[in-house]
Amino acid sequence: MIFKIEDVTVCFPYDYIYPEQFEYMVELKRALDAKGHCLLEMPTGTGKTIALLSLITSYRLSRTDFPIKLVYCTRTVPQMEKTLAELKLLHDYQVRHLGDQAKILSIGLSSRKNLCVNPKVLAAAEENRDSVDAACRKRTASWVRASENPNVQLYMVKFANVIVCSYQYLLDPKVAGTISKELQNESVVVFDEAHNIDNVCIDALSVTVRRFTLQGANRNLNKLRQEFYRFKASDAGRLQAEYNRLVQGLALRGDVSGTDQWLANPALPQDILEEAVPGNIRRAEHFVHVLRWLLQYLEARLDAENVEKESTVSFVSSLTSRAGIEQKTLKFCYDRLRSLMLTLEITEADEFLPIQRVCDFATLVGTYARGFSVITEPYEERMPHVSDPILQLSCHDASLAIKPVFDRFQSVVITSGTLSPIDLYPRLLSFNPVVSRSFKMSMTRDCICPMVLTRGSDQLPVSTKFDMRSDPGVVRNYGKLLLEMVSIVPDGVVCFFISYSYMESIIATWNETGILHETRQQKLVFLESQDAVETTSALDNYRRACDCGRGAVFFSVARGKVAEGIDFDRHYGRLVVMFGVPFQYTLSKGK
């Protein structure tokens, strides 16, 4: 149907619209008019995606003098596919009703495994994702395809009206450069399902280094040295040219062609100093030496006995005193490595990941004095006897990664089904929204019955507090509850636990006491595991069991893969049981 919101004619591809969808569109339009950012919360299942898409495309059509691009960011690939499907529906409807002027070009950007069309590259997709990217790079690196057209993806980004991509393309500095360059400031950026966006921002700027990373980095360094000597013997001219370039302080970014963006700097663009690379790492062999000293220092740090936490400034000062590497040198580690790898024409990016990670670490440590901390843990929490040291550079400030997005683009929309408390986000991400609103789902009748149980049927209090977890009374009460619910509720039941370990232990106890056996009489039982393939097949079978009338129970973990992003609609989710409240794992040093 077609209706007007103030002065914009909105094309909505369905015949009915929920009142909250309409209000959502009104608020969104106001934010777009004000050219500011907004925070909108509307429950899942009320058609947020289509409301967003139809309003923004209609807005674009009504303002023909300011053509705005829409960048729609989603978290997972299935969400991206769903969005593209909705967009197609909308597009067909609009073209039918408004004619050819409504034609838009929309592209979806994803890891090349998912959307790449080259068949040979897809064949490599059975291996890990990084190798796919590497295989793709083999074909698209500028010196391999010197005569061919530039990267099709970037080309299309310039002309597309709607771009659907994942968060990384805008938030992760390593990848963001490719897309952001092509986008004008008048674009509207939408972050869908953005309740975890602070986590994504933090992860984008955090680096973890383990022992095998350092071992891999050592191997990489050896390989680099070999390549270097080979080049020195055969084509010394290239190395000399590189040295001259660095001496003259030409900005490395400007010189390298735009397609070779796969070696992108981990720090934010405005924090990269426009300076010449310092003298002690200009020569390739000096740089390799510096890297080796850095690796030795890091190995020594990993042998620490206790958990240590310190700020980046003190880390850098101890690094300077022990290994003689200055802060400025660290800052340029990444650029130097990139330049070296380009000069040596290395394309097997997946092999060189460890050294890249170490250089990421070094660059971030050198660049930022605040908002980060370096944490050394000699072993993992759960297994205190296994020595698995880990060195983490973790970012505390979520606003760092998202600041360029807010500064650059005219309107950023952060929307999700659960944004409570909504006034936390402006403080967390340090921005000022012009519109910040929460909507409620309108229902024609009472169709949800929420309940909180604090006692079992034998009057014992039940809880998932740490000290009560192995109490047999609690386990028995939970089991009884599950059994009784399963015998009255038809079709699908979903149960959430607070962690994998808890789920495994409680299910093992239920199995011993026979509760699981009785549950199986009524419904089939499926479990989520940490393996993605197993979980997908379990989910698939769960749906089949619900469809054919046998009924099924699905045990999964809150904040796991299943909890975020899988719809249990209609008969798949007749009852949801949450065993305990999933609190953050506060004992982890990083958090």
Added chain:
Amino acid sequence: MSNQRKRLNGEREEDDEEDAEGIGEWERAYVDDRSWEALQEDESGLLRPIDNSAIYHAQYRRRLRILSAAAAGTRIQKGLIRYLYIVIDFSRAAAETDFRPSRMAIMAKHVEAFIREFFDQNPLSQIGLVSIKNGVAHTLTDLGGSPESHIQALMGKLEALGDSSLQNALELVHEHLNQVPSYGHREVLILYSALCTCDPGDIMETIQKCKKSKLRCSVIGLSAEMFICKHLCQETGGLYSVAVDEVHLKDLLLEHAPPPPAIAEFAVANLIKMGFPQRAAEGSMAICSCHKDVKIGAGYTCPRCKARVCELPTECTICGLTLVSSPHLARSYHHLFPIAPFDEVPTLSSLNDSRRKLGKCCFGCQQSLLGAGNKQGACVTCRNCKHYFCLDCDIYIHESLHNCPGCESIRRPKSVSLMEE
């Protein structure tokens, strides 16, 4: 819904649950339903339930309006010759006591009432009974037109055990109904009390098979709504409903008694051979073909093969001819030409006097139409004869009588027309 709420309340109650089940229905009615609030005093000081007959009537009229809106002036073809299988689920869920005394007792009671009502309204049709026990479907009775044999077989053994299997029931019914002649309408009514179905194969295939054989499956659930039942009913064009209490179950069952509209492409017009047997003379002796016994006197003779049958309507066992009598046909007839709903008369007391003059008594029962005070009570009027009827007569006329007394009593000069349009 209230059953579920009661059960959930029972779980959270601090008293022992077993005792709560043993406490009688009357106490539950006090605690949950608060039956004293549904009573009020009338003018003479006697207690009577709050006037909810108006609600009942409004519901009824709404139902009728929906039905006739669907008709919208056109005649709907309905299946008068129906071959209906009633499938009753006797799995362990049928022993649940949320319906008093148990689900299977209530099911049996209401199915008996349904069978009688069914043969009342559809004398030309036949019923068969199937039960599901232990995951296997058994035929209790084959398709037949005599209510007594079905009821006897049903009440014979009432026990509940094992799992329930929807697919097995559908397969069995499908097998039986495939042998039915093509002019008959094939229907299945499933009374399902279990919450899941344990099937040996792919139930979706069975559903497609039923759909292809034009089997119309309807389900009445007694516990909760299940996706597979909904899917089955949607695919085959039947009705799915879930009963919340005993009264509701009875209503839902009786909704299936009148014939459903026939699906257009399946209802091909056919000529069906039927026999109208004569009543045998008193004192004549013959061996009856249904009991294989010598009977004296009352009985009917098949016009084609002269075999003796005891009751009508039935199928002659010797030559297979459908034997009916004319009242049976007349009773089926009114489904095809339903009586139009009566119009409501607005009850404003500030109506013009002419109205008040007319509407003194209901034409049907001659009781006064005036309600409390001297105002006009709720009444309806027939479009054709313009007589006034009270609400009870309205319901009776539309549900049982199927003829408007006012229209029938209009003297027509030449011939008395049989139908009222």
